[in-house]
Amino acid sequence: MTKPAESPGPPPEYPRYPEAPAPAYVPSQPRPEHDDLGYRHPPGTRVHYRARQRTADATALGRLALHLPGFLTSLLVVLGTTTLLEAWLGLPAWVPTSLWLVSGSLTFHRPSERFLARHLLRLQHPLPSELAVLAPVWREVTARAGVDGNRYELWIEDSDDLNALAAAGHIVAVTRRALERLPEAQLAAVLAHELGHHTAGHAWTGLLSWWYALPGRLAWLGLAAGTVKLIRIASGFSYVAAGILIVLFGWITFATLTLTYGLPLLLLALPYLSAAVGRRAELRADRHAAALGFAPMLSRMLHDVLAEETPASDDGGVLSRLLSTHPDHRTRLHHLQRHLELQG
Known part of the structure; x- marks a missing residue:
């Protein structure tokens, strides 16, 4: 007779160990001691928000105006591409063209901004301990x-540079080194500078200018690379054929410039003009920080950065300085001097 199977008993109990806490954020070097230069609001002070949280100053509008030829070129490229798609796939050309035209509104779309921050700008969300330092200063x-600070999102850039940035409609980021090294008052001055880029419209106009000029820029790079490759292939068969191609492309270029009254030549000067506008935007952001009372803190930070620079790092040649979107530190200190004298 078969012995009935015994019913299984309760599972054995194993000792429970408390879960290990998440590792705390440990900076690579201790933060400087508090350097309060009077930027804090007294407790209980009522905060009054401005009616207009952001505007578009002359620098922002100038940047849009400078990129108008690039936008028109991109529009022609998009129209040409969509017309080919209409002939090939039957898709009406106005559909993708309209989608491209309205795509600029994604500048203020929060999920799109987060995608831009993570995957293009390589930014990270602050750790709780980092946010505990950054959020009170931002407030x-x-x-x-x-300004309502809750409208913006704070990010961290994992970089050893002493830097910060404002991008799109609501992105404000500081490098990890700036968070670790700068005293709170100087960190506040840096954040006030980046807030100036947002409230004056520099951040969103810069992104829009880059986005709407992208199709034309890609088409120009593809055309230039294709032309060079075609001439190299022709020169492999015959130098006469390569010479004919060069003359043909030269004639097409001359005819294009004649028909458009030389307007494409403005595209050659666009990088220099855009860089000059970028430098002006940086000085205006400094002025915004100084108007909020942060001129001494910003000046002290610039002096410290200037003292660390080597002579070779500041000598990039005339061309590189003309293409730089940021003024040198001495120029920024010169423009801050007036605010220091007024506040002194």
Whole structure:
């Protein structure tokens, strides 16, 4: 007779160990001691928000105007591409063209901004300990400016540079080195500078100018690379054929310039003009920070950065300086001097 199977008993109990806490953020070097230069609001102070949280100053509008030829070129490229798609796939050309025209609104679309921050700008969300340092300083800066700081998102750039950036419609980022090294008052001055880029419209106009000029820029790079490759192939068969191609492309270029009254030549000067506008935007952002009372903190930070620079790092040649979108530190200090004298 078969012995009935015994019913299984309860599973054995194993000792439970408390879960290990998440590792705390440990900076690579201790933060400087508090350097309060009077930027904090007294407790209980009522904050008044401005009616207009952001505008578009002359620098922002100038940047849009400079990129108008690039936008028109991109529009022609998109129209030509969509016309080919219409002939090939039967898709009406106005559909993708309209989608491209309205795509600029994604500048203020939060999910699109987060995608831009993570995958293109390589930014990271602040750790809780980083946010504990960054958020109170940001609240003080935006309260002094009369701006709702909750409209913006704070990010961290994993970089050893002492830098910060403002991008799209709501992105404000600082490098990890700036967060670790700068005293709170100087960190507040840097954030006030980046807030100035947002409130003056520099951030969103810069992104829009880059986005709407992208199709034309890609088409120009593809045309230039294809032309060079075609001439190299022709020169492999015959130098006469390569010479004919060069003359043909030269004639097409001359005819294009004649028909358009030389307007494409403006595209050659666009990088220099755009860089000059970028330098002006940086000085205006410095002025915004100085108007909020951060001129001494910003000046002290620039002096410290200037003292660390080597002579070779500041000598990039005339061409590189003309193409730089940021003024040198001495120029920024010169423009801050007036605010220091007024506040002194």
